[in-house]
Amino acid sequence: MTLDQTQIWIVIAGMAFGTFFIRWSFLGLLGDRELPQWALRHLRYTAVAILPGLIAPLILWPSGTGGEPDPARLLAALVAFGMGMWRKSALWAIFSGLITLYAVQYLLG
Template sequence: MTMSETHIWLIIIGMGIGTFLIRFSFLGIIGDRKLPEWVLRHLRYTPVAVMPGLVAPLVIWPQATGGDPDPARMAAAVATVAIGVATRNVMAAIFGGAGVLYLVMWLVG
């Protein structure tokens, strides 16, 4: 299926307008109003809900290995979660997970 250049540009422009409207509906329309406490409470959990969705595919089906599970990335993910739970410190979890990733990659070869 080949698409013309005009068709591709129409899709790009349409998606840009749609993205703008989604963001504007939240930031532009209600951005200067005080939100109810229950909405603010739910918004605090947004990063916790989004991060696993971004990170899990990179751990389970890493592009670097052609989609095969990798023991180094699995070990780094487990170490990151364990360090984060134990220390309650995001930076310690990030650097600890990165350290474990590179250590296991170095050990495995």
């Protein structure tokens, strides 16, 4: 399926228009108002809900190994999770997982 220049620009303009109004609905309409307590409570869990969906495929089906689970990535994820639970710090979790990943990859060759 090939698209001509006009169709491509219509799709780009439509996407720009759509994303602008999605952001404007929060910033323009609600920017100077206080959000209700129930909405603030739900927004606190946004990162907790999104991050596992972004990270899990990179751990379980990494493209670097052809989609096969990799022991180095699994161990790094477990160390990062454990460090995050123990230290209650995202930076400790990130750096411990990073160090574990590269150390295990170096040791395994």
